[in-house]
Amino acid sequence: MICPHCERSLLRKERTGNTCSHCERRYALDPKTNPLRLNDLRVQRITAALTDNGRVRITPDQLWYALSRKRIGERGFAPGCAGGALVGAGFVTIWGLVAEASFVLYVSGALLATALGIVIARQLGAGGGILPMSRGAFRSEALAEWQRVYGSLPPGVVDNSGRPWPPRPAADSPNPNAVLVCPDPSIAVFLAANGLPDRHGIALVQGLEHVRALLPHLPPRGPVLVLRDADAGGELLVRRLRADFPGRPVIDAGVSLRTIRGLPQAVAYRDPVRKPTADEVGRLTALGEFSAEELKWLAQGWRFPLVGVPPVRLLSVLDRLAEQIGRSVDGERRDASEVGFMTWPGAAGDGPDPAGGR
Known part of the structure; x- marks a missing residue:
């Protein structure tokens, strides 16, 4: 991954504890250790796009979806699952033929069946659309770590954790359209x-x-x-x-x-x-x-x-x-105003209120 501070390319051994070994500065997210495979530069890039470079403000949930789209679209079974099962079945089959062991051949058959099942399940969409990280986990894990490192949410992201709903209009506010x-x-x-x-x-x-x-x-x-x-x-x-x-x-x-x-x-x-x-x-x-x-x-x-x-x-x-x-x-x-539906005669103070002062 690329260090968000010095922009050096870091091997896994060069970023122990989410700290760059070159500039010795800490970063928030490592793609190897979070379900969305996030890194700080990607979060910054996506946030800038969503906010139109700061023109609008967004919420953590909107950022969550944008960062999750790629992973949501992936199948639940990794491509290597079927391949691993097929390779294993091949080795076991060869061993069984050489050793003439019927039990080993049964195991090989089971591995082949497993691989075929994974392939069919993937084709039918099994595992698709499953969230790799929920909205709540994104807030409590990824964004919480971001705030610990940088002291605030990404620029343009509204912290609505303390107010889950906007304030209601005041009682004396104008009638809405x-x-x-x-x-x-x-x-x-x-x-x-x-x-x-x-x-x-x-x-x-x-x-x-x-x-x-x-x-x-x-x-x-x-x-x-x-x-x-x-x-x-x-x-x-x-x-x-x-x-x-x-x-x-x-x-x-x-x-x-x-x-x-x-x-x-x-x-x-x-x-x-x-x-x-x-x-x-x-x-x-x-x-x-x-x-x-x-x-x-x-x-x-x-x-x-x-x-x-x-x-x-x-x-x-x-x-x-x-x-x-x-x-x-x-x-x-x-x-309505022209025909008097929404105004009282003498509303400007030219006489008593026909509604009895209400």
């Missing part, structure tokens, strides 16, 4: 850190109960935006919101399942802990909107997360959508 539902706290912090809710007058919330509380403050056609992962839970969330608020526009601003599955650079992963239940799969099936292949994909727990969308692109798309909504809502409010 729209509500944005985002179940992923990491993406919510990302949007807040880059000023999107304040810039467009959007209330950023986490769940259905927050939407209900804000609906009376929205314009008549002020929409509910849903920003969610491409997975079983995300698909059901959109339908749930539309069913619960039939008179309100509900816009799916999340990742499109069909679009994302057709993009080679969009690497999905599986999380066995978060596989959908039989009831959830049944509800998805009953919708009649998904092909058999898509239902199988969702049922196996595959997902593409919002943190996998390039941050600059995500902000750009949401900015354009929010601008369209703002123009539409401003027109509604202007029309």
